[in-house]
Amino acid sequence: MEQNQFILVADIGGTNGRFAVAGRPGNDIVLSHQATLPSSGADSLLTLTRQYLGQLPPALSLSGACLAVAGPVNEQGARLTNLGWDVVIAQMQAELELPRLLLLNDFAAYANSVPLLADADIRQIKAGEPQTSAPVLVLGPGTGFGISSLQPQGNGYRPVACEGGHMALAACNELQDAVVRELRKVHGFVSVETILCGPGLVNLYRALAAVKQQIPVFDCAADISCAALDGSNPLADETLSLFCRWLGQTVGDLVMAHGALGGVVLGGGILPRMLDFLKASEFIEGMLDKGRMSAYLQSVPVSLAMKSDTALTGAAAWWCHNA
The missing domain is CATH 3.30.420.40 (ATPase, nucleotide binding domain)
Known part of the structure; x- marks a missing residue:
């Protein structure tokens, strides 16, 4: 320009x-x-x-x-x-x-836009040692689940888009298996975006309620988040906790798929409003729970862009x- x-x-x-x-x-x-x-x-x-x-x-x-x-x-x-x-x-x-x-x-x-952000607009979620010659993964939940990688090019980066938000959602324990079975009854194919976005948080809450044989009382993501953040509703708290762990699992999968040893930047419109909850959650445990590939992910730093x-x-x- x-x-x-x-x-x-x-x-x-x-x-x-x-x-x-x-x-x-x-x-x-x-x-x-x-x-x-x-x-x-x-x-x-x-x-x-x-x-x-x-x-x-x-x-x-x-x-x-x-x-x-x-x-x-x-x-x-x-x-x-x-x-x-x-x-x-x-x-x-x-x-x-x-x-x-x-x-x-x-x-x-x-x-x-991420390389143009000021340091004050970034929060660390997981410490690490990035490889400067490797891609950086940028992803996050909003209305959908967006993913892009930043590929090193010259003195900067070139963004490369993908449609990883529509890949199949992986379940890693019995609770997640049960939740996916409930989601499948309603949605058929269950993708990452089925739960890891604003509307997806509602899907996750309803599916978890069915698994727990409880009656859901919230109809929108904002109400679920608020109830989880203020500790007023145990099911909402468990839903948001499961959301964070599943996000970590997905991040770990995508880092391995993209070779993103340059680090991860989380973004989107949801996560900046729940920074403390995310940091206290099992996000990192979910990211690193990759069996013999856990060491591969150990040095990958994760940060959160506060501006969406x-x-x-x-x-x-x-x-x-x-x-």
């Missing part, structure tokens, strides 16, 4: 679409005209984007757009998994009359390196 050039950037998730205009008056990326629109208020990415563009000053000239979307992206377009929207880059670029349009996975954009709204900056940075 050249100085005095402005582009449209967006982070489109299953719940909201966040938009901004990105500029680079100096070396830093500056965002302006930020707005959040409900994804449910549109029938396509084109419609949602037009809603935002209609709010901008008519005199503002855009050199292009870089949109981060929640779903798999290829050279031709993207599929927004939780919205069911299909996007063809060439068609959307023509409809919006933009000189250039780039798409990337939303969690790849988020991962792309930086994908717009990551999208602008992607434009700077790829436009």
Whole structure:
């Protein structure tokens, strides 16, 4: 992005679409005209984007757009998994009359922003000794479960997206076996995202209630989390504890799959609100419980990014390196 050039950037998730205009008056990326629109208020990415563009000053000239979307992206377009929207880059670029349009996975954009975070925005969850030549894994629960790796490239990193949130959920003990059986009754295929996200926390709570033969009293993830964090409901506490251990198990699996000995950065919108609970949980035990491969994971550091709204900056940075 050249100085005095402005582009449209967006982070489109299953719940909201966040938009901004990105500029680079100096070396830093500056965002302006930020707005959040409900994804449910549109029938396509084109419609949602037009809603935002209609709010901008008519005199503002855009050199292009870089949109981060929640779903798999290829050279031709993207599929927004939780919205069911299909996007063809060439068609959307023509409809919006933009000189250039780039798409990337939303969690790849988020991962792309992680190296730009200040030290004050990072909390350590597990100490370790990262290998600087190895990938860094960035993942976390939000509306879904996002995963991206940062591959070392020159003096920096290049984000590589994947769809690991949709891989099968692995059960490692009898309780987890029983929970997965309950989940399978409702969902058929049980993926990581079935439990490790906001809606997934509700799924986990209901399945655990069925296993424990208890009556669930909460209907939303926020109520379950609050009841667990304030200690007012034992089933909610056990649900969130199981959530954290299962998250650790999944992190360990993904580190081994990606060779991510450069470390792990947790993100997403859920974990920063439960930092102390996470640190006191069995997250690390779950991560390291890998039999003879436990030593492989022992030196991998894990941190938590406290800011979950930086994908717009990551999208602008992607434009700077790829436009």
